[in-house]
Amino acid sequence: DAGVIQSPRHEVTEMGQEVTLRCKPISGHDYLFWYRQTMMRGLELLIYFNNNVPIDDSGMPEDRFSAKMPNASFSTLKIQPSEPRDSAVYFCASSIKTTGQPQHFGDGTRLSIL
């Protein structure tokens, strides 16, 4: 079975530009999570969805960040405008609904804002 698929794997862009990160969760999974990983702050949960509905976006750092899940097989995380401090690795993860089941992570998007 295919795992969680993220694209692009690497993104380099200049500050002020719009950045869109994409995620395809594992088929049949109900939950989708977006994380950010940096050396300074470790792994941070940004937002998560249940059945395509955002449940908790308290980790979204600023209004410049937005996330959508238009259907069960696709989600985007958008940063507009981007800033150098947004440079990080962004992970998407998914899990089935059953309580206690593990999250499955994609291999991330390494984002560099110049």
Add this chain to the structure above:
Amino acid sequence: AQSVAQPEDQVNVAEGNPLTVKCTYSVSGNPYLFWYVQYPNRGLQFLLKYITGDNLVKGSYGFEAEFNKSQTSFHLKKPSALVSDSALYFCAVRPDYGGATNKLIFGTGTLLAVQP
């Protein structure tokens, strides 16, 4: 506040020796506990979990973990370390939210370095 602590930023061990990566937690209720491993330029991979039952759980790649409720710990162990075990290890906990969610609280990670 609910939290997970991994007190060691790095653990060094010689190949063939036993290894332990420590994790303690502070959450209410009966938590579910997880260990993940992250190799360079990869996402986190699930290793094992504790839900209920036997306090010693076995997972992938020969790893196991021991749940200790009185000490609120969930240490990761392996009897004989391999150089290929060198990676970043994360402990995570799902608190007893009283509802259906699989949101996790992650520790800060412990870098395991196994010397040949």
